[in-house]
Amino acid sequence: MPRVFKAIEIEKEEKEIMRDYLDRHMPHVICTDSVKRGEKFKVKVRMGEEYPHPDEDDHYISLLQLWNRETLLAEARYTAGVNGHRPNHVEVDFFIVAPDVSMNLSAMAVCTKHGLWQSEDKAVKVTD
Ligand SMILES: [Fe+2]
Numbered sequence: 001m002p003r004v005f006k007a008i009e010i011e012k013e014e015k016e017i018m019r020d021y022l023d024r025h026m027p028h029v030i031c032t033d034s035v036k037r038g039e040k041f042k043v044k045v046r047m048g049e050e051y052p053h054p055d056e057d058d059h060y061i062s063l064l065q066l067w068n069r070e071t072l073l074a075e076a077r078y079t080a081g082v083n084g085h086r087p088n089h090v091e092v093d094f095f096i097v098a099p100d101v102s103m104n105l106s107a108m109a110v111c112t113k114h115g116l117w118q119s120e121d122k123a124v125k126v127t128d
Pocket residue numbers: 025053059060111112113114
């Protein structure tokens with residue numbers, strides 16, 4: 001089992017020292033806070049806020065996944081250079097249909113050099 005890097009487990013002081021490294025490897029789930037049951041909606045998974053991640057032959061983001069609690073909903077795979085061989089914020093838009101109950105979404109990302117990273121949770125309320 002690989003080590004998973006999670007934002008919540010990293011100390012505040014460490015976060016400040018390693019700010020660029022952490023930022024460029026952290027996936028984010030971006031979507032609405034609430035959605036109607038059965039409605040299709042967009043969920044964006046995006047790497048980093050401030051610092052772009054490299055897209056080099058031996059160092060790039062190879063996988064983004066979207067999870068609802070313990071269930072894998074969707075994933076996107078990338079090859080080196082597909083993002084122009086330039087540092088960038090890898091992102092993907094997934095379109096999913098809201099289930100009957102509220103969701104707790106999270107994202108996982110794989111960097112080919114720095115391993116597996118997990119986003120913070122994003123709660124999405126499902127309404128009638
Ligand atoms: Fe990396």
